[in-house]
Amino acid sequence: MHDESNEVTAPPIVITDPDADRYHTFGYISWWQQEVVRRATILVVGAGALGNEVLKNLALMGIGNLLIADFDTIEDSNLSRSVLFREGDRGRRKVDVAAQRVKELNPDVNVKAWHGNINFEMGLGVFRHVDAIIGCLDNREARLSINRASWAVNRPWVDGAIQELMGIARVFWPGQGACYECTLTDLDYQIINLRYSCPLLARENILQGKVPTTPTSASIVAAFQTQEALKLIHDMEVQPGKAVMINGLTNDVYTTEYPVKVGCMSHATLEPIVALPEATTAKTTLADLLGIAQKALGDTAVLEFDGELVTTMTCTGCGQTFPIFRKMARLYEHDAVCPNCGSRREMNLTHRISGQEDFLNRTLADVDVPPLSIIRARNGNERIYYELTGDKETFLAFT
Ligand SMILES: [Zn+2]
Ligand SMILES: [Zn+2]
Incomplete structure (x- = not known):
């Protein structure tokens, strides 16, 4: 140094x-x-x-x-x-x-x-x-x-x-x-x-x-x-x-x-991180980001989230399916209760976007991605980590 x-x-x-x-x-x-x-x-x-x-x-x-x-x-x-x-x-x-x-x-x-x-x-x-x-x-x-x-x-x-x-x-x-x-x-x-x-x-x-x-x-x-x-x-x-x-x-x-722990789960640095100055959670859609990823990594590239995204919930009582689009980690027990009939709703989950989804026109904010996130794109062993750098100006606005 x-x-x-x-x-x-x-x-x-x-x-x-x-x-x-x-x-x-x-x-x-x-x-x-x-x-x-x-x-x-x-x-x-x-x-x-x-x-x-x-x-x-x-x-x-x-x-x-x-x-x-x-x-x-x-x-x-x-x-x-x-x-x-x-x-x-x-x-x-x-x-x-x-x-x-x-x-x-x-x-x-x-x-x-x-x-x-x-x-x-x-x-x-x-x-x-x-x-x-x-x-x-x-x-x-x-x-x-x-x-x-x-x-x-x-x-x-x-x-x-x-x-x-x-x-x-x-x-x-x-x-x-x-x-x-x-x-x-x-x-x-x-x-x-x-x-x-x-x-x-x-x-x-x-x-x-x-x-x-x-x-x-x-x-x-x-x-x-x-x-x-x-x-x-x-x-x-x-x-x-x-x-x-x-x-x-x-x-x-x-x-x-402290001794360094062999095999410590934290020891992972994202590489490479690619800043996308134009991309924001509010405007960029899943289709937009997947397009960028596939241009760089090939047509079979996918986007991956670290946690599970609950896309819909289906009621075990009345059978109705509800759009949710929230991270599972941010949902509580009471969120699983059907507002129609009070039965428990089953969660439908995903953590991978491949291009087959029927919700690709949702923005990243619409699928519960927070501002300035970094999202992994992968094709086989090849990875790129895309940062939604366009959020920086609004999110890191100090007054
Ligand atoms: Zn460690
Ligand atoms: Zn119900």
């Missing part, structure tokens, strides 16, 4: 007027480059206890663009650990309030709030267009989603975890040291698989463990996470695959290195 010929040309230290520049003191830090910080785009997943602290830190440092992702709303129990939330915010979306408070802290920072489920609802291309991802999560499933996305598009991410007075902060970088999935044990997989034991989600938030945390452990771990992200955007040395372990009871702080 480092060019030996440039080793003596450290960036000049810029000292500005303390009255006129809120970043004045950062100018005294030899390696700090406010322009690098201002140009950076960081995705923060989770706007809970850790997310609040991370966002506060990033805002104070003047990070240029913050994409804040969360699916939750504020309840009073969040107030004891969330510096950005106020009593009157009850019931509001965490992302909206967090974005508003970040703007209040530092109007220089551009923000975008995204309300949704990171596991199924965010296009993979979004990860490709950020400089780093910070995971501020309380469950393994979302961490695993970020980890696989990070590997797929080769972006670093910073994980944080807290419980009582204990904390962990760690950087994962595809191809450098262990990844998050390398650290998972059989028990971890069992906990993750709870969710998939039934085809449809039995109830929401099945995995939302209520982990006891404190504002102090949140701020300690979030501070480490933010510093690691700051180093990443400055191209400074980090220690991927190693964890900073913090025990607030004994005041032990140490690092530990």
Whole structure:
């Protein structure tokens, strides 16, 4: 990474007027480059206890663009650990309030709030267009989603975890040291698989463990996470695959290195990714994209989705067939109930588009593909990953 010929040309230290520049003191830090910080785009997943602290830190440092992702709303129990939330915010979306408070802290920072489920609802291309991802999560499933996305598009991410007075902060970088999935044990997989034991989600938030945390452990771990992200955007040395372990009871702080797991399922980078600047989920149809794929890979090329798409449901009682076109992972038990007769409806699924379908004129949005997705086209062993890059301008619009 480092060019030996440039080793003596450290960036000049810029000292500005303390009255006129809120970043004045950062100018005294030899390696700090406010322009690098201002140009950076960081995705923060989770706007809970850790997310609040991370966002506060990033805002104070003047990070240029913050994409804040969360699916939750504020309840009073969040107030004891969330510096950005106020009593009157009850019931509001965490992302909206967090974005508003970040703007209040530092109007220089551009923000975008995204309300949704990171596991199924965010296009993979979004990860490709950020400089780093910070995971501020309380469950393994979302961490695993970020980890696989990070590997797929080769972006670093910073994980944080807290419980009582204990904390962990760690950087994962595809191809450098262990990844998050390398650290998972059989028990971890069992906990993750709870969710998939039934085809449809039995109830929401099945995995939302209520982990006891404190504002102090949140701020300690979030501070480490933010510093690691700051180093990443400055191209400074980090220690991927190693964890900073913090025990607030004994005041032990140490690092530990995880072994790389042979055959780890996360170790897959999409190659090649082809950006389609004209393609958007709202306008591009399945027929359009399949046409592009077949032009490149031959007439027998197909499009493949990672998860199952429920195309229709057929009622076992009254026999009626209903168009659905939603990812199975986003459907709940109650979605299977027939609105006519109350019987259970059977799902008709697909994950492959070959050109024989009778719904090829549907747009990608109409078949539940999120903005800036990356879709696999395949013919035999040949693959191309197409990114719906036309969505970038609207989806990654920071204000
Ligand atoms: Zn791994
Ligand atoms: Zn029915």
